Each structure stands twice: as C-alpha cells, then as structure tokens.
Amino acid sequence: MTTIQKKPVDPTAHLTAEDIENLGKELDAIRQEVLDTRGERDARYIRRVIKAQRGLEAGSRALLLFSIFPPAWIAGTTGLSIAKILDNMEVGHNIMHGQWDWMRDPKIHSTTWEWDNATPSDMWKHSHNELHHTYTNVVGKDNDLGYGIMRVDEDQRWQPFFLAQPLWNFINACFFEYGIAAYDLELGKNLAIPKEKRSEEFKTGVKRTLGKIRKQATKDYLVHPALSIPTGSFLPTLAANVTANVVRNLWTHSVIMCGHFPEGVETFEKKSIDGETRGEWYLRQMLGSANISGGRALHMMTGNLSFQIEHHLFPDLPSNRYAEVAPQVQALFEKYGLAYHTGPLPKQVYSAWHKIVRLSLPNGWLAETTPVNAPKQLAKLYKMTTGGPKVRRAIEARDRQEARRRAEADAA
Amino acid sequence: MTDTLVRPNDLDRSWRSRLSRVAEAATTPLLPADYLDLVAPLRSGTDLRARIVSVHPETRDAATIVLKPGADWAGHVPGQYLRIGIDVNGVREWRAYSLTHGPRADGLISITVKAVPDGKVSNHLVHAARPGTLVHLEQATGDFVLDPSQTRLLFVTAGSGVTPVIGMLRNLFPVTDAGVVDLPRSKRLDIVVVHVAPSEPDSIFLDNLRELDSHGSITLVPRYDDQHGVLDVDALADLVPDLAERTTYACGPGGLLDALTEHHAEKGLELFTEQFRAGFVEAGDGGTLTIGDITVEADGATPLLDVAEAAGALMPSGCRMGVCFGCVVPLKEGAVRDLRNGAITTADPISSANGGVPIQTCINAAAGPCTIDR
Numbered sequence: 087m088t089t090i091q092k093k094p095v096d097p098t099a100h101l102t103a104e105d106i107e108n109l110g111k112e113l114d115a116i117r118q119e120v121l122d123t124r125g126e127r128d129a130r131y132i133r134r135v136i137k138a139q140r141g142l143e144a145g146s147r148a149l150l151l152f153s154i155f156p157p158a159w160i161a162g163t164t165g166l167s168i169a170k171i172l173d174n175m176e177v178g179h180n181i182m183h184g185q186w187d188w189m190r191d192p193k194i195h196s197t198t199w200e201w202d203n204a205t206p207s208d209m210w211k212h213s214h215n216e217l218h219h220t221y222t223n224v225v226g227k228d229n230d231l232g233y234g235i236m237r238v239d240e241d242q243r244w245q246p247f248f249l250a251q252p253l254w255n256f257i258n259a260c261f262f263e264y265g266i267a268a269y270d271l272e273l274g275k276n277l278a279i280p281k282e283k284r285s286e287e288f289k290t291g292v293k294r295t296l297g298k299i300r301k302q303a304t305k306d307y308l309v310h311p312a313l314s315i316p317t318g319s320f321l322p323t324l325a326a327n328v329t330a331n332v333v334r335n336l337w338t339h340s341v342i343m344c345g346h347f348p349e350g351v352e353t354f355e356k357k358s359i360d361g362e363t364r365g366e367w368y369l370r371q372m373l374g375s376a377n378i379s380g381g382r383a384l385h386m387m388t389g390n391l392s393f394q395i396e397h398h399l400f401p402d403l404p405s406n407r408y409a410e411v412a413p414q415v416q417a418l419f420e421k422y423g424l425a426y427h428t429g430p431l432p433k434q435v436y437s438a439w440h441k442i443v444r445l446s447l448p449n450g451w452l453a454e455t456t457p458v459n460a461p462k463q464l465a466k467l468y469k470m471t472t473g474g475p476k477v478r479r480a481i482e483a484r485d486r487q488e489a490r491r492r493a494e495a496d497a498a
Numbered sequence: 499m500t501d502t503l504v505r506p507n508d509l510d511r512s513w514r515s516r517l518s519r520v521a522e523a524a525t526t527p528l529l530p531a532d533y534l535d536l537v538a539p540l541r542s543g544t545d546l547r548a549r550i551v552s553v554h555p556e557t558r559d560a561a562t563i564v565l566k567p568g569a570d571w572a573g574h575v576p577g578q579y580l581r582i583g584i585d586v587n588g589v590r591e592w593r594a595y596s597l598t599h600g601p602r603a604d605g606l607i608s609i610t611v612k613a614v615p616d617g618k619v620s621n622h623l624v625h626a627a628r629p630g631t632l633v634h635l636e637q638a639t640g641d642f643v644l645d646p647s648q649t650r651l652l653f654v655t656a657g658s659g660v661t662p663v664i665g666m667l668r669n670l671f672p673v674t675d676a677g678v679v680d681l682p683r684s685k686r687l688d689i690v691v692v693h694v695a696p697s698e699p700d701s702i703f704l705d706n707l708r709e710l711d712s713h714g715s716i717t718l719v720p721r722y723d724d725q726h727g728v729l730d731v732d733a734l735a736d737l738v739p740d741l742a743e744r745t746t747y748a749c750g751p752g753g754l755l756d757a758l759t760e761h762h763a764e765k766g767l768e769l770f771t772e773q774f775r776a777g778f779v780e781a782g783d784g785g786t787l788t789i790g791d792i793t794v795e796a797d798g799a800t801p802l803l804d805v806a807e808a809a810g811a812l813m814p815s816g817c818r819m820g821v822c823f824g825c826v827v828p829l830k831e832g833a834v835r836d837l838r839n840g841a842i843t844t845a846d847p848i849s850s851a852n853g854g855v856p857i858q859t860c861i862n863a864a865a866g867p868c869t870i871d872r
Contacts, residue, residue, distance in 0.1 A: 118839055129588030140533055147524075184823030187856060190590040190849075191531075195857065196823045200527035215822035301526045309524045368820075401821050 089225055090242045090373070091355040098369060100423055109422055110365030116414050117400050120407050129189050132181075135386075136194070139177055143169035151314050153322035156190045163326040168332040168387070173202045174338055175389025180405045182211050187402075204299045207269040209291060213270045219401050223346060223353045223374035229269065230346065237445045239353055244448045244478070246471040251446040252439070262335035267295050306331060337387070340435050341378070345394040348376045349439035350427045371398040372419065377412075377428035384431065385409060395426065448478075450485065505860060539632055542569035546635045550584075553627055556703065560612040560658070561624045562598060567635060569606055574607070574638030576600045576669040577662045577747075577772070581848055582609065583634035586622045590634070592848040593619045596662035596749075596772075597638060598703075600669025610703070612658035642772035648745045648785075649686050652738055654758060656694040656729075656750030662772055663691065663749060664703045671715040673706065678713040689716040690738050694750065695725045731757040742767060749773070785832065785867040789813075796864035801837060803859035813859060813872060820861035828854025832868025837861050845869075 090096050101109075139486045146165030153159040178201030180186070187192050200207050213229070214423035225239055236255065237248040258265045268274075276288045306327035314323040352373040359370070378384065378392035385408075393408035397416055403411075419426040429437070444452045448470055455463045470478045521530040531544050539547050548565040554562050574580070579596045593607035613624040642662050644651075653663045670684040691707060698704070706721070711718035719737050721729050731754075735741045742765070748758050749772040762769040783798035787805055794809040796802060803825055806813045816824025820838060833844040838861055845868070849855045854871060 114838070121839065124591075125587040126585070127588075129585060137536055140528075140536060144533055184826070184858075187823065187826070189585070189588055191585075192853075197826055202527060210758065211822070211824065212816070216816040216824050219821050220817040220819070298527075301523070304523055305526050309520065313524065364819075388772070402823070435624070 088353070089355045089358075090352045091358050092241065097352065097373065097424065101369075104232050105422060106365040106369055107363065108365075109418065110363070110368050112418055113368050113399055114364075117403065119399070120403050120411060121478060124188060124404060124407075126164075128404045128406060129186075132177075132186050132189075132194060132404070135172065135176055138381075139169055139172040142172070147310060150310065150326050151317070152317050152319060153314060153326050154317055154319040158331065159322050159326055163329050166330040167337075170202055170330050170334040171337055171387055172389075174334060175341070175391065176386055176405060177201075178203065178207075179389050179391070182207055183215060184402050185241045185404050202302065203266070204263040204295065204302060205270045206294050206298050209270040209295070210266065213272075215401070219358070219398065222371055222398060223351070224356055224370075225358055226356045227359075229272075230342075233273070236442065237349070238441070240445070240449050244470075244482075248446050249471065252443050255439075255442050259336050259339035260332055262339040263331070264299070271295060280381050338429070341388045341391050343438040344378050344431065344434040345375055345391055347441055348427060348429070348434050349437050349441055350425060351376050368399060369424075371395070372424060375427075376397065376434060377426070378431050378434050380427050380431060395428075448482065448485075450489070481487075511570050521581060540566065540568040544568070544570075546570055546637065548607070548633050548635050550627055550629050550631045550633065552629050553623075555624075556610060559624060560610060561627075562608050562610045563623055564606050564608045565606070565635075571607070571635070572637050573601055575643045576665040577643040578638040578640040578665075579642075579662065580607075580609070580638045581636040581773075581851070583852075584619060584622065584625055584627070586618050591619045592634075592846075592852055594848055596640075596665055598661050598665045598668065600665065600672075601821070610658070610661045610664065614658075631859065640772065642747065642770060644747075644750065645728055645745070648752070650688045650740070650744045651690070652741065652744040652746045653689065653691045654694070654734075654746060654748040654750070654754075655691065656754050657696075658705075659748075659750030659754075659772070660693055660703050661749075663747065664706060666747075667691075667706075667710060667716065671710055671713075673709060679711060680715075684715070690719060690744065692719045692721060692723045692729075692734070692737055694723070694729050694754070696722070698722050729754070731761045734758075734761070746770070747772075751864075783835075783865065785864045787864055788831075788867075788869040789872060796868075798835065798863050798865065799837070800863055801860050802834065802857075802864060802868075802870065804863055805864070811872065815860060818860045820858055823858060825859045826856045827859055828871045829857045830854040830869040830871055833865040834862040834868055835865040 090098065142165050146169055148163045149158045150166065153162055178199065181199045182196050182201070183196055184196040187196050192198055196480035198213070203210070218228055218230045225241070228262065236251045237244065271291050276284055307324055310327060311320045311324040314320055354370055354374070362370070372395060375394040375398045377395050378388060380392060390405035390408045391397060393412055396408040396412055397405070399415065400411070416426050447467070449465065451463065466481060470481055515768055519834070525533065534541065535544055540549060544618035546568050548567040551564045551566050553561050553563055558626055574597050576597070576599070579594050581592055581594050583590050583592045585591075595611055598608050598610045611620050611623045613621045640662070644666055647713070655663050670681070670687065672679045672681070693704070693707060698720070703859040707716070707718050710716045722739075738744065745768045746758070746762060747770045748755055752773055755771045755773055758769060759771065787794050787802060789806050789809070789811045792806070792809050792811050794805060796805040803813055803815055803818065807815075814825050814827065818825075829843065829845045830847050830850045833842055834857055835842055842865055843857055843862065845855050859870065
C-alpha cells in the first residue's frame with residue numbers, strides 16, 4: 087500500500103471536482119432515504135438483538151455453573167463467546183456510534199452505554215469515532231493504521247524491528263481488548279513522556295481503565311468461577327471465561343483487520359485532507375474500506391462491519407440498514423469507476439495477514455523471492471537486519487536503481 | 499437491650515446489600531436490573547413502567563387507556579396527572595395526561611387522551627396503541643386536587659380539560675354497571691359542571707357527565723361553541739347564579755384560564771386552575787442561544803457548537819461533522835435545525851423536565867430561541 091498521492095496511477099484521477107461533488111450528493115440522498123424511513127421496525131430490531139444477547143449471556147453463564155460436565159462447558163463457552171462478540175460488535179460498537187440515539191431511549195444511547203470490554207466507553211468513543219472515523223486511513227493521523235506499532239505502508243522506512251510484526255499482530259489479536267485500551271490511552275506516546283510531565287487527563291484515564299479492567303476480570307475470572315464452586319466447576323468456568331474472551335478478541339481483531347487492511351484499500355497523505363469537501367471525505371471513506379461478503383449470521387456477528395464501506399460512509403445510520411443500502415452504494419462505485427473491495431472472510435483475513443507479512447520485510451522482498459534466488463535473498467535480508475541504517479539505505483538504493491534499469495529495459 | 503443488638507431487619511438489609519453487590523459484580527458493566535427488566539419490567543425496584551391493559555374509545559377522536567402500573571406506583575389523588583413516555587415510531591416521546599379516576603380496587607390506572615391535530619403522541623395513543631405495550635411512567639403529580647373542606651363547587655372544563663375533573667368525579671361518585679353509587683362521603687356535595695366544547699359529539703365523557711347529572715349527583719351545564727357561541731367568562735354568573743358561593747376549579751386551554759383568573763380576581767372569588775398541555779415551539783430561523791449563564795445571538799446557518807464556542811462556552815466537541823456524537827448535549831428549550839437535512843428537533847416542557855432532548859451541536863443551528871446544557 088502506498089498513499090494514493092504517491093501512486094503512479096491515482097485511482098481517483100479520472101474524477102473531476104464536479105464528479106466528486108455529485109457523488110457526495112448521491113450519497114447524501116441515500117442517507118436521507120434511510121433517515122426518512124427510520125422508525126419502529128429499526129427500534130424493534132435493536133431491542134430484539136439486545137434481548138437475545140442478554141438472554142444468551144445469562145443462559146450460557148447459567149450452564150457454566152455446571153461446567154464440570156463437558157457438554158455444559160462446550161455449550162456454555164460457545165454461547166458466552168457469541169454473547170461477548172454480539173455485545174462488542176452489533177450492540178456496543180453501534181450504539182456508541184450514536185446509531186440508535188434517535189430513539190431517545192436513555193438506556194440505548196451513545197452517552198450512557200457501557201460495554202463488556204477493557205476500555206471505558208467514552209475513551210473508546212474519542213479514539214474511534216473522532217479520530218479513526220474522521221481521519222480514516224490518513225497516514226500519521228489515523229492510529230488504527232498499524233496501531234502505531236506496525237509497518238502498514240511502503241512509505242514507512244523498514245527496520246529490523248518490523249520482522250517480528252506478524253508475531254506482534256498475533257499477540258495483539260489474542261489480547262485485543264487490552265490492546266484497544268492501551269491504544270485509547272495512547273500509552274506508547276504517553277509513557278515516553280517523563281512521569282512528572284504526563285497530563286492529568288492521561289493519569290485519570292489510566293485509573294479509569296484499570297478500574298474497568300479490574301471489574302471485568304473480577305466478573306469473568308473470580309465471581310463466576312466462584313459461583314460454580316458448588317458443582318466443583320471453579321476451574322472449568324475460569325477456563326470457559328478465558329476461552330470466550332480470547333475467542334472474542336481473535337474474532338473482533340480479524341473483523342477489524344478486514345475493514346482497512348486488505349490489499350487494494352487506499353491510504354492518504356496528511357496534507358491531502360486540508361480543506362477536504364464533504365464529497366472528498368466520502369470518496370476517502372469509499373477507497374479506504376473493504377467489505378466482507380457472507381450470510382446474515384456473519385453480518386450479525388461482525389456487527390455489520392462486514393459492510394465496512396457503508397459503515398464508514400454513514401457511521402450513524404442503524405446497522406441493520408447497511409445491507410439495504412449496500413447495492414445502491416455499490417452501484418455508485420461502478421458509476422464513478424471505483425473499486426468496491428469485498429470478499430469472503432477467509433480471503434479478506436488472508437489478504438490482511440499477507441500485507442502484514444509482506445510489509446514486515448523490506449519493500450519488494452517477498453515479491454522478488456523465488457525458490458531459485460531464495461539463498462541470495464536471505465543473505466540480503468540478513469545483511470539488512472544486522473547491518474545498521476547505512477547498510478540498509480545502500481541496499482535499498484541499489485534495489486531501486488536495479489528496478490529502474492529493469493523498467494527502462496522493458497520499455498526499450 | 500444494648501446498642502450492639504443487631505435487629506433482624508438490619509441483618510436482612512446487610513445480607514441484601516452484600517447479595518446485590520455480588521450480583522452487580524457478576525453482571526458488570528450492566529446491572530442485574532438490565533437482565534431482570536427483560537422478564538419482569540413491572541417489578542419493584544426498577545424504573546417505573548406500565549403495561550397497556552386495554553384501550554376504550556370514548557368518541558371518534560378520544561380514548562381511555564387503562565394501564566397496569568409497576569409495583570412501585572405510589573398511587574394518586576384524583577385530579578393529578580402523570581407523565582407517560584411511549585415509543586411512537588421508535589422514538590421515545592413524553593407527555594402529561596390527567597388520571598381520569600380515583601384509586602381503583604384492581605390497582606389499574608387510566609388516562610383519557612384526545613387526539614389533537616398533528617399530535618404525534620395523542621394520535622398514537624388513541625388510534626394505534628395496543629394492549630400489551632410497555633410504556634414508561636413517572637409518579638403522579640399536580641396540585642389540582644379537591645380540598646375536602648369545600649362542599650359547594652364549580653368545575654369549568656374545556657375540551658380535554660375535562661379529564662382531571664372526571665377523575666375527581668369518578669372518585670366521588672363511582673359509576674358501576676348498576677348505575678351511580680352514592681357514597682356517604684359525597685352526600686353533602688353540591689357540584690355544578692360547566693363543560694365547554696366546540697360541538698356536542700366532540701365532548702368526551704359527556705355520557706358520564708350526563709349520567710351523573712340525571713342521577714342528581716351534579717348539575718351539568720354544557721356549552722357548545724356551535725350552539726351557544728363561545729363562552730364569555732363575564733357571563734358565567736348567568737349560567738351559575740350562586741357563583742359567588744362556590745369554589746371554582748378550572749381546567750382547559752391557557753386563554754380560558756387567563757380570562758377566569760382575571761374575572762375571579764376582580765370579584766375576589768376562589769379559583770384553582772390546571773393547564774398541563776405541552777406548549778409547542780414554532781421553529782424559526784436563528785435566535786437567542788442560552789448556555790448556562792451565557793446568552794448569545796445565533797443565526798440559522800451556524801452550528802450551535804461554533805456559536806457557543808465563539809461566545810466562550812466550554813463545549814464538548816468531536817469531529818464537527820455529525821459523525822462522532824462527541825458533542826451531544828441536552829436541548830432544554832426551543833428548537834434546532836439539522837444543517838444537513840433541515841430536520842427540526844424541538845424541546846417541550848416534558849422532555850426538559852426529563853433532562854432535555856439530546857442533540858448534536860456541531861450540525862444543528864438555532865431554529866428560534868433555544869437553551870442547551872453543557
């Protein structure tokens with residue numbers, strides 16, 4: 087991935103300013119149509135999902151009181167994993183986006199909702215709704231791009247540190263809820279500041295996050311296992327809760343990677359968003375997201391983030407409507423000659439992971455490596471890893487020169 | 499007895515609080531109530547709700563809604579009203595209605611609603627509300643209740659203003675299938691009801707009032723605008739010759755109440771009034787914005803957030819483009835216009851009493867004078 091401003095062919099080059107303005111108007115019209123028909127049917131939908139989620143969670147936890155019996159453990163753990171995923175995705179994420187604020191129900195409102203996740207909802211709302219959704223895929227502004235610890239763009243200079251990024255990514259996936267909490271706190275940036283100079287805001291943020299983590303952990307790893315003691319199920323219930331949390335973390339991490347990481351999704355330069363119009367903002371959202379295709383159950387389990395493109399265009403529309411507007415949105419992609427990225431979950435997950443692996447290596451390394459030149463390539467990688475910045479720059483310069491020569495030879 | 503003696507009650511309480519702490523630890527970040535409400539929404543200890551038991555049409559545009567209130571319903575005195583929150587097309591709307599009866603043996607309560615033109619909630623309640631629907635309640639309030647020391651009374655009611663009066667009358671003279679019941683406590687009462695309505699068939703509860711009239715419980719003086727002309731307050735003494743000896747209770751629209759207040763004050767007569775119909779704000783273009791102690795002129799094209807910040811108010815804010823909901827604050831009074839699609843959001847006294855209508859300040863501009871909280 088290279089920011090579209092640096093690509094040899096800008097995928098938006100064929101669009102005039104007028105095209106982009108019209109595109110914006112057409113998307114506004116789609117949005118308005120949903121607003122005009124939003125009502126009882128939608129309200130019934132979210133209430134039913136919340137009810138089902140709570141019923142599933144309560145039922146699963148009741149089963150886990152007898153988790154010493156394997157069938158109870160399996161059913162309870164499966165149910166609890168699904169309940170946690172629903173809580174985080176279709177319910178929590180979407181309510182905190184304000185998708186259901188229009189119902190004026192104080193119990194289902196972005197300002198009052200709290201979720202089963204390590205990060206307190208208001209801190210998540212700031213980093214997600216404000217930063218990520220406003221600055222989607224703008225390198226240096228959108229921290230969702232690599233979470234500040236990964237190389238997700240060719241323009242980021244390669245360092246040996248990045249060789250381990252597939253591992254970081256996997257560890258982050260397993261502990262994703264804590265990764266998000268650290269990320270909402272901007273932990274890396276703040277820990278680099280001397281202790282006495284850290285802001286009050288950061289300190290209270292840490293305190294509140296730790297408080298929330300303590301409560302969540304007490305529930306999952308102490309209270310429920312303890313309630314299972316009468317049947318001798320303390321350890322199985324503890325294991326069930328650990329499993330459900332890890333399953334939830336792996337799943338949410340995968341879905342979120344599929345939203346912006348698959349190959350073909352574009353990134354943008356910081357200065358390209360100066361004075362951005364509404365139409366241009368829409369265009370950036372269209373190019374910066376990717377969907378996951380699948381059935382209704384998949385959409386539900388991803389919190390309809392399988393319609394990531396539609397969600398990024400209209401983050402405050404009720405999630406049950408994304409499937410309905412998707413064909414209209416896709417038609418607009420075609421009309422304006424843009425690529426609508428979508429694919430089944432395994433394909434998108436593979437694509438995202440492939441990018442992580444590719445960029446963990448120096449630019450072009452993975453693509454150029456064949457069984458024949460593998461020893462030579464490995465030797466080069468070894469040199470770049472152990473050789474220090476000067477050696478790396480020299481090798482990178484030579485690679486670029488060779489590539490240029492090859493291109494000239496092809497042209498001739 | 500010593501000070502250290504633990505009474506069974508205290509023991510019970512400490513056990514309960516310990517249990518509820520464990521229950522909360524087991525359900526965090528939700529509360530045990532969030533689960534219990536799904537199965538027992540009317541139980542004690544939760545938000546006050548009610549279930550619609552039945553809907554009885556009174557006239558073609560009015561209906562009595564019978565409700566089973568939650569266990570924490572504290573009861574009411576006839577003439578009081580309650581606030582009811584009902585989801586109309588998915589949106590929670592709060593309105594106030596009078597309770598139209600005294601305490602009932604079956605523990606149910608009822609309100610009588612007249613569908614007003616363009617009335618979102620009243621039309622829904624009269625025409626679309628179905629038994630079984632869950633609604634939200636607040637405890638009955640209102641000072642429009644009978645003083646038991648007075649025996650000679652005059653009720654002046656206009657339109658749906660008859661409802662709190664019906665509540666009082668039904669408490670005094672219960673109507674059963676066998677007719678009106680004479681209660682000893684009501685024997686010494688001498689009641690005149692002047693009931694005003696645009697025309698006869700629109701007069702809700704008319705049958706009820708007529709029944710009480712023919713039974714001799716009350717004297718009914720119906721006044722229909724199309725037959726008798728619009729009621730002139732100064733001519734009230736012609737309708738009720740012993741007006742001076744009576745205590746007047748009046749319920750109806752503001753104009754009538756103002757006229758009566760002036761009339762009675764002039765003559766030194768006792769008057770109790772009740773007006774509970776929510777006032778509606780006409781959406782304009784721009785207006786005065788009030789945030790705490792800051793007052794500033796806001797035009798109809800600038801987001802309230804920008805106006806408030808320019809005036810030095812510290813406002814919550816986020817993406818400034820209507821996406822993140824970081825700037826949501828309650829609109830306590832007035833109306834605002836969504837700059838993206840022109841949609842108007844209006845506050846009314848009832849939503850204000852409930853904390854206001856949450857709005858995004860970054861994409862809403864003033865549509866008339868408005869007051870927001872920070």
